[in-house]
Amino acid sequence: MEVAGLIFSNIHDSSISELTNIRTMASVPFGCRYRLIDFPLSNMVHSGITKIGIITHNNYQSLMDHLGTGKDWDLARRSGGIKILPPFFNTYDNSNGGRLYSSRLEALMGVSSFISRCTEDYIVLSDCDGICNIDLSDAIEHHVENKADLTIITRKVTVGVDDIPDRSKVIVADENGMITDVSTYIKGESAHEISTNIMIANRMFLLNAIGDAGAHGYTDFYRDIVAKRASKSRFFRYLYEGIFIQITSLESYFSNSMKLLSPDVRNGLFDVKHRPIYTKLRNSAPTRYSENAQVCNSYVADGCVIEGVVENSILFRGVHVGKGTVVKNCILLQDTFTGNNVTLNCVISDKNVVIRDGRMLSGHESMPFFIPKGSMV
Amino acid sequence: MFRKKECVAMLLAGGQGSRLYALTEKNAKPAVPFGGKYRIIDFTLSNCINSGFDTVGVLTQYQPLVLNDYIGNGLPWDLDRSYGGVKILPPYQGKKGADWYRGTANAIYQNMQFIDRYDSEYVLILSGDHIYKMDYAKMLDYHKRVNADCTIAVIDVPLKEASRFGIMSTEEDGKIYKFSEKPKNPDSTKASMGIYIFSKEVLFEFLTADAADPESSNDFGKNVIPAMLAAKKRMYAYPFSGYWKDVGTISSLWEANMDLLGETPKLDLRDEEWRIYSRHETHAPQFVGESAVVDNSSITEGCEIYGTVRNSVLGAGVCVQKGAVVSNSVIMDNVMIEKDAKINYAIIDEETTIGAGASIGSEQKKAKGITVIAAGLSIPEHAVVGDNEMISDIAQIQMKEEM
Numbered sequence: 001m002e003v004a005g006l007i008f009s010n011i012h013d014s015s016i017s018e019l020t021n022i023r024t025m026a027s028v029p030f031g032c033r034y035r036l037i038d039f040p041l042s043n044m045v046h047s048g049i050t051k052i053g054i055i056t057h058n059n060y061q062s063l064m065d066h067l068g069t070g071k072d073w074d075l076a077r078r079s080g081g082i083k084i085l086p087p088f089f090n091t092y093d094n095s096n097g098g099r100l101y102s103s104r105l106e107a108l109m110g111v112s113s114f115i116s117r118c119t120e121d122y123i124v125l126s127d128c129d130g131i132c133n134i135d136l137s138d139a140i141e142h143h144v145e146n147k148a149d150l151t152i153i154t155r156k157v158t159v160g161v162d163d164i165p166d167r168s169k170v171i172v173a174d175e176n177g178m179i180t181d182v183s184t185y186i187k188g189e190s191a192h193e194i195s196t197n198i199m200i201a202n203r204m205f206l207l208n209a210i211g212d213a214g215a216h217g218y219t220d221f222y223r224d225i226v227a228k229r230a231s232k233s234r235f236f237r238y239l240y241e242g243i244f245i246q247i248t249s250l251e252s253y254f255s256n257s258m259k260l261l262s263p264d265v266r267n268g269l270f271d272v273k274h275r276p277i278y279t280k281l282r283n284s285a286p287t288r289y290s291e292n293a294q295v296c297n298s299y300v301a302d303g304c305v306i307e308g309v310v311e312n313s314i315l316f317r318g319v320h321v322g323k324g325t326v327v328k329n330c331i332l333l334q335d336t337f338t339g340n341n342v343t344l345n346c347v348i349s350d351k352n353v354v355i356r357d358g359r360m361l362s363g364h365e366s367m368p369f370f371i372p373k374g375s376m377v
Numbered sequence: 378m379f380r381k382k383e384c385v386a387m388l389l390a391g392g393q394g395s396r397l398y399a400l401t402e403k404n405a406k407p408a409v410p411f412g413g414k415y416r417i418i419d420f421t422l423s424n425c426i427n428s429g430f431d432t433v434g435v436l437t438q439y440q441p442l443v444l445n446d447y448i449g450n451g452l453p454w455d456l457d458r459s460y461g462g463v464k465i466l467p468p469y470q471g472k473k474g475a476d477w478y479r480g481t482a483n484a485i486y487q488n489m490q491f492i493d494r495y496d497s498e499y500v501l502i503l504s505g506d507h508i509y510k511m512d513y514a515k516m517l518d519y520h521k522r523v524n525a526d527c528t529i530a531v532i533d534v535p536l537k538e539a540s541r542f543g544i545m546s547t548e549e550d551g552k553i554y555k556f557s558e559k560p561k562n563p564d565s566t567k568a569s570m571g572i573y574i575f576s577k578e579v580l581f582e583f584l585t586a587d588a589a590d591p592e593s594s595n596d597f598g599k600n601v602i603p604a605m606l607a608a609k610k611r612m613y614a615y616p617f618s619g620y621w622k623d624v625g626t627i628s629s630l631w632e633a634n635m636d637l638l639g640e641t642p643k644l645d646l647r648d649e650e651w652r653i654y655s656r657h658e659t660h661a662p663q664f665v666g667e668s669a670v671v672d673n674s675s676i677t678e679g680c681e682i683y684g685t686v687r688n689s690v691l692g693a694g695v696c697v698q699k700g701a702v703v704s705n706s707v708i709m710d711n712v713m714i715e716k717d718a719k720i721n722y723a724i725i726d727e728e729t730t731i732g733a734g735a736s737i738g739s740e741q742k743k744a745k746g747i748t749v750i751a752a753g754l755s756i757p758e759h760a761v762v763g764d765n766e767m768i769s770d771i772a773q774i775q776m777k778e779e780m
Contacts, residue, residue: 032662033678071452270661278659283453285646285653286413286677286690287663288638293672295665302414302663302678305647310665 002120003140004080004203005044007037008107010057011197012129015165015248018370019350023062026054026128028247029333029351031260031269032301032316034279035066036247039133039269040126040198041073042277047136049124051080053114055107057087057100066280073278085111105213105221112210115203123206127197131245131256133272139238140200148236149205150226152179153198155244159191165248169195169222171237179235182227195222196240205233243268254348254368257314257331260299284317292323308338322357329365347371380460382432382495384517384574386425387488389481390418390505391438396626399751399769400726405437407505408444409630410709410727412637412646413677413692415655416447417624418505422454422463423653428513430501432461434491436484438468438477453656466491480595486584492577500580502573502597508633508644509570509621510651516615517574526579526610529553529602530572530617542568543598545614553612556602567614570621573597579610620644631724631747634690634707637675660693668699684714692727701731706738715758722764723748732758739764 009026019028026037070082087100088110101107143151154171168185171193209225218224245256259265284303295310301317308325316334324341336349339357346363350373363369394406407418451463478484520528546555546565593600624630636643660679670685679694684701692710700717707724715733722744723737735756738748746765
């Protein structure tokens with residue numbers, strides 16, 4: 001079965017503007033050594049998808065740097081592999097005022113040439129802000145068996161218990177799994193099943209939808225395509241019941257990162273047999289713990305030097321924790337350097353932050369303190 | 378077509394490394410794991426690329442499967458080139474018959490054709506069993522500056538240890554006038570590091586002569602170097618200072634691993650200017666649990682630590698369960714250390730399981746020697762393996778229990 005992939009690298013950027021101010025959602029670091037795009041990419045690769053288009057919007061330098069040739073995902077291919085699809089609009093057509101796409105459907109319209117050039121029958125679409133380790137081939141099989149035009153992968157939620165992101169799409173399906181309605185979640189309303197924004201589409205259906213959208217000026221994929229056509233098309237849902245993390249804000253980034261300290265979440269994402277999450281290799285040396293290091297309940301990448309105390313924290317590659325320094329409940333991104341006798345609590349430091357000797361910084365679980373990339377404290 | 382290369386590096390990686398016993402039973406010495414995520418050959422390969430030498434022939438012979446797999450197309454070292462790059466050179470069948478590499482010199486002799494393809498002026502000869510960081514480009518500059526036929530890298534060793542090495546006696550300007558292999562009464566402390574640069578024409582002349590001599594054991598140190606000295610060729614010693622370790626024995630391999638630890642490690646792998654590259658799989662980050670104690674250790678991704686780790690080097694994917702204590706040891710990839718097991722002064726090879734409550738190595742603070750557990754073994758629960766033992770077969774433990 002021939003399947004291609006399409007990844008939206010910028011969708012929902014605004015939800016964690018602190019981290020996406022300088023990068024795409026796709027390249028937001030997560031879990032010590034990964035970037036969010038590693039999850040959809042690995043999921044696709046493990047399902048035998050080797051042609052993947054990545055739709056970009058703006059600030060995608062860090063993304064291109066991360067992806068390189070695609071070798072680290074085994075996607076450096078003569079035919080297929082990773083195709084970065086920069087924003088596209090006709091130079092002489094000013095009808096949209098030269099602005100970039102602002103919705104999923106518009107983004108798809110911008111890559112219609114990629115979709116029409118594909119020879120695959122099916123296309124898997126995925127965002128980057130939903131983190132999971134999912135066996136897509138099973139979902140694809142269902143899609144084919146159902147002779148579906150579109151299969152939306154959903155997850156169960158309980159209002160009041162789960163953190164349901166704003167603008168989530170509530171999916172209603174009949175007993176056969178056929179979608180009957182799609183609506184936008186409104187706080188306080190009931191919701192049982194929402195879209196993960198991972199979908200499998202027939203390529204021809206997708207092209208037809210894009211053409212339709214162009215002709216009628218549609219902009220919203222769920223409202224103008226899925227909801228409008230639901231009654232007369234074969235749209236199915238596929239319920240995914242594994243670990244799923246959706247990043248919706250800086251607070252949710254913080255609390256969801258901390259979930260990695262629990263073995264269920266960690267193993268559900270990273271310890272699935274034959275389905276490792278791939279990422280860019282950096283050739284860091286192993287992490288060195290000095291004689292006075294005290295580390296507990298922490299998730300640590302390679303390349304760190306730890307000379308102080310680290311508790312309940314996530315350390316990315318190349319972090320340095322100085323002598324007498326105490327790091328608790330923190331997320332320290334790549335190459336964060338802390339000097340000696342520093343005290344940090346509930347802090348998220350972006351890449352290359354330097355925290356000098358003796359500084360004391362604290363946020364709260366409900367409002368982590370964020371230090372922007374490259375700052376010196 | 379082959380682009381011209383000024384210097385081709387030839388890496389001798391065929392040695393068995395018999396003094397590493399169990400560690401090299403199914404694995405050539407250069408492919409023995411080191412420092413958590415490296416193999417010994419990474420140092421030489423990384424030195425090559427960091428020195429700007431992008432054409433490397435790797436001569437393999439003994440148990441090459443792991444090594445061939447590991448080097449692959451050379452990508453991790455940036456040696457996957459369209460022109461040059463790393464090439465594995467196994468012994469082959471020629472028109473006049475097939476032959477194993479009979480010695481270091483013979484291995485190069487059989488591959489003169491490879492060197493000639495690149496039309497190079499110089500040949501760098503390396504061995505794949507030393508841990509060090511060295512800029513070969515500086516050595517080549519020196520070779521050209523003194524207009525040598527052969528330059529040998531030397532390192533200053535303590536006089537009392539000099540009799541373990543090949544010793545170069547030099548004039549003040551570095552010109553070698555005498556070479557003595559493991560001399561009883563050394564008159565110099567300049568030990569050969571087994572790194573040679575030859576001007577190609579001279580090398581080929583001597584290799585051809587050496588190959589024609591049925592008496593020769595076809596070895597650089599024993600035959601070719603002495604023959605060149607006798608012929609009054611221009612031979613110079615290139616002084617190197619810095620970390621250098623021959624990891625040919627269990628104890629030196631263990632020591633070199635320990636040199637990665639401490640406040641300012643003797644061997645620094647964090648030098649951004651001189652990175653050591655390696656091929657490694659993707660693993661999840663390392664997790665250090667609530668009850669874990671990690672002290673003066675080097676730990677690699679994929680590890681899960683719930684017990685105690687002290688003064689040790691852990692490879693990727695090692696699990697140390699609750700109550701287990703690992704100290705003064707080198708644990709290679711994917712070893713499972715079950716609860717309450719004790720490991721002290723040991724090297725545990727890849728994919729091994731140490732059963733719950735087992736005790737490996739010295740139970741004292743100091744050890745007579747390093748205990749070695751070979752790859753893939755399952756040490757039964759509560760088994761005891763003493764100080765300085767070498768376990769390559771599980772029957773060795775069972776036999777003892779029956780006695």
